[in-house]
Amino acid sequence: MDLISDLLSPLSAEPGGMTPHLPEFPNIKCLAFDLYGTLLISAAGGPSLDRESILRDLLASEQLPEAPLIPILHELIRDDQETSRQKDIEFPEVDILEIWERFFFRLSHPIPDLARFALQYELLTNPVWPMPGADTLPQHLPLALISNAQFYTPLLLEKLLPLPFEDDLTFFSYQHRQAKPGTFLFEKLAESLSARNISPSETLYIGNDHKKDVIPAQLIGFRSVLFAGDARSLRTSPDLPPPDAIITHLSQINDLLPNS
Template sequence: MTTAFTLRQKLLRRILELSAAMEPEPTYTPPVLRKLPGIKAVAFDFYGTMFMSGTGDTIIDDPKNEEAVAFEAAFETMFPDLAEQPEANEGVQVYKQVIHDHKAAMKAEGVDYPEVQITEVWRDVISRLRGSGTDGLPENPDQELLEELTIEFEMRNNPTWPMPDLRSTLEALEGKSLKLGILSNSQFYTPMIYEAHIETEPDQAYFDINLCIWSYEERLCKPSLDFHKRLKTAFDAHYGIKPEEVLFVGNDMLKDIYPAHHFGFKTALFAGDQRSLKWRKDDARVSDITPDLTITRLYQLVQCL
C-alpha cells in the first residue's frame, strides 16, 4: 500500500498525463460589463468557468457518448491481467445505474439534489460486474484502487484544462484584497485538477479554505438552494460579508446564476466557452433573471471590480 502522500502525487501526475491543452469554443455572446461597487468577495464555479470541460460539466451531470471508450481504456489500464475485460457498453450502463440508485436512495431521505461519492459508485460497479460474470475483478477493492480507477475514467471522459487568464485573474483579484471562494459540483479529484495545473491546492493559493464548498463533501449539489445557502452562511459566519457584497461567477443560468441571485449575490455569467455555456431558456426559474455581468474572458472581472 502506498502512502497517502505518494498516492496523491501519483494521481496528480496521472491527471496531467491524461490532460491535453484545450481552447475555448467561441460563443459569439457580447460581453456586458460595468463597474460593480462595494464587492468584497468573488466566488467561482469550477467546471466550465475556471476550467474548460470536455463535457461542459462534471461527467455525472452531463454524460457523453465517449463513455464506453473511456471505460474500456480505464479498465484495461487498471486490470491488464483480466482474462476477459467487461464489455464497455454494459459497464457504462452499470455505472449509470449505480449513480441513479445512489441518488435515488438519498432522494428518498429528503435530499433534493444529492451528490454521490464517486469511489463508492465504482465500488458498486465492480461488485455488479463481478456478479454478472467478470470474476477476475477484486472482491474488496481498496480506496487506492478506486481513486486510481476514477482518475483513469474521468480524465479520459471529461478532459479539463485551465481557462485562459485564470491565474492572472486570480492574482489580480487577490491583489485587490478580495476574498475568493469556490462553490462547485465536484468529486475528490476536482481540487486535484486545480492543484495539478496550478501547482498548489486551491486553499493554499488565492482561495480561502472557509469559502471552498465542494458538493462531494456536502453530499448536495447544484442547483439546490440549500447548497448555495452554505456559501452565503460561510461568507457571513467567517467574514461578515453580505450577499450583495459577493460576486458569483458561473457558466450556467440555472445551476449558478439562479441560486446566487436567489440569495442576493451579484452575478456574472461566464459566456466564454460554447461547450459549457448554458442559458436554460426553457426553465421558468431563470426567465426573469438578468446577470449583473456577462463576461467572455475571466480577466474582464478585474475591469469591473
C-alpha cells in the same frame, strides 16, 4: 506516474457568441466562482467521448459482460441519488468512489485502486485545462469556490490552478452530498461570509450555467455573473431571470470592480 500531467494537455476555449454586459459593482468584498466550465475548460461539454470504450480499455479484462457497462454505472448513480431524495435532499450528489466500488461488486470484478482508477477515468472522459485568464484573477479580495465536484477536484486544482481559495469559502458537492442547482452550497458560503462580515450583496458569483449558477446565486442574494467564455460549457436560459452581468473572458472581472 503523475496521471494528471501524463493524461492532460492544453485545451482552447471556444467563443460563446455572447456580448459582454459589464456594469460596475462598487462594493464587492468577495469573488466566488464555479469551477468546471468557468475556471477550468471542460471538454466534457464538447463532442461526446466514447465512454464505453474508455471504460473497457481501462478494465482490460476478458471477464467483462458483452452488455454495455456505462448504463450500469448510470443506474448505480441514479439509485444513489434516489435514496438521497427519499431523505428530502432535492439535488443529491454521489461519492464517486462509493459508486465505483458498487460497480466492481456488481460485475464481480476485482476491485483496483479505486482512487487511481476513478481519477484515470475522469481525466480520460472529462479532460480539463485552465481557462484563459484564470491565472490572473484579482487577488485583493477573498476567493470563494462552489463546485459540483468529486475527490479528484482538489487534486486538479492543486496541479492546474493553484489559486488562493479560502478553505472556509470552498464548498465541493461531494463533501456535503448536495449539488447545484440546489441552494445548499450557496447558503453554506453565505454563512461563512457572514462570519467575515461580508453580506451576499457584497459577493460576486461567476459561473457558466444560468440554471445551476446564476439562479441559485440570485436566490441567496449574491450578485450574479454569467461566464460566456467557452461555448462548450455555456448554458443559457432566456426564460429565466437575467444575470447581473455577462463576461466573455475572465479578465473582464476587473471591469466589474471599479475599486480594483
